[in-house]
Amino acid sequence: MGFIHLGFFNLIVCFNIQEEVSAKPESVTDQSSEQNAGFIEFPTKTINRIVALASTLAAVGLFLSARLDFGVSLKDLSAAALPYEEALSNGKPTVVEFYADWCEVCRELAPDVYKVEQQYKGNVNFVMLNVDNTKWEQELDEFGVEGIPHFTFLDRDGNEEGNVVGRLPRQYLLENVDALARGETSIPHARAVGQYTSAEARKVHRVVDPRSHG
Numbered sequence: 001m002g003f004i005h006l007g008f009f010n011l012i013v014c015f016n017i018q019e020e021v022s023a024k025p026e027s028v029t030d031q032s033s034e035q036n037a038g039f040i041e042f043p044t045k046t047i048n049r050i051v052a053l054a055s056t057l058a059a060v061g062l063f064l065s066a067r068l069d070f071g072v073s074l075k076d077l078s079a080a081a082l083p084y085e086e087a088l089s090n091g092k093p094t095v096v097e098f099y100a101d102w103c104e105v106c107r108e109l110a111p112d113v114y115k116v117e118q119q120y121k122g123n124v125n126f127v128m129l130n131v132d133n134t135k136w137e138q139e140l141d142e143f144g145v146e147g148i149p150h151f152t153f154l155d156r157d158g159n160e161e162g163n164v165v166g167r168l169p170r171q172y173l174l175e176n177v178d179a180l181a182r183g184e185t186s187i188p189h190a191r192a193v194g195q196y197t198s199a200e201a202r203k204v205h206r207v208v209d210p211r212s213h214g
Contacts, residue, residue, distance in 0.1 A: 078130070081126055084127050092123065093156050093180035095124060096154065097127065098136075099148055100199075105149060116173050146199055147165050150165050150196075151163060153177075162187050163190075
């Protein structure tokens with residue numbers, strides 16, 4: 001009988017232990033649920049949409065910025081340029097750019113030239129001379145144009161202060177034009193040469209148009 005009572009007692013103890021063990025996961029689950037209830041669940045889809053929208057707007061902004069910056073063409077600069085003869089007679093210093101429509105470096109630098117021109121156009125003349133136009137052969141020889149773009153800087157009396165040729169930092173052009181505008185007796189970059197296109201290629205593209213100032 002003693003063994004029977006002991007076995008029955010052990011059976012009851014084991015049953016109680018199993019109930020407690022099986023009850024623990026529920027209490028843990030309930031506790032974790034209560035803890036999670038203290039946090040705010042962010043709507044993942046909404047966040048993703050906001051991020052996507054912000055990325056799209058940034059991309060559009062960069063695209064428009066690039067379009068505005070590189071939208072200036074040589075044709076635009078030529079159309080806004082002052083006739084060479086007029087520039088030499090109005091008492092202002094002058095920047096003469098020798099260029100060609102087929103010149104890759106000329107096209108590349110057009111936005112930089114435009115920015116500088118917009119900043120100083122009230123005090124400095126900006127002239128565009130197309131090397132394909134046979135009308136400017138004398139000027140090509142006079143200023144020793146061998147590569148383009150070729151920027152010649154003239155003082156108020158039409159005397160050459162120096163020249164800059166080819167692809168160079170915009171600061172070179174900006175500082176030279178600024179010196180002209182302030183009436184300085186010399187320019188900081190009187191002779192600078194970067195990567196350029198040979199002006200000899202004009203012999204293939206020559207156009208006889210004496211009426212054009214470009």
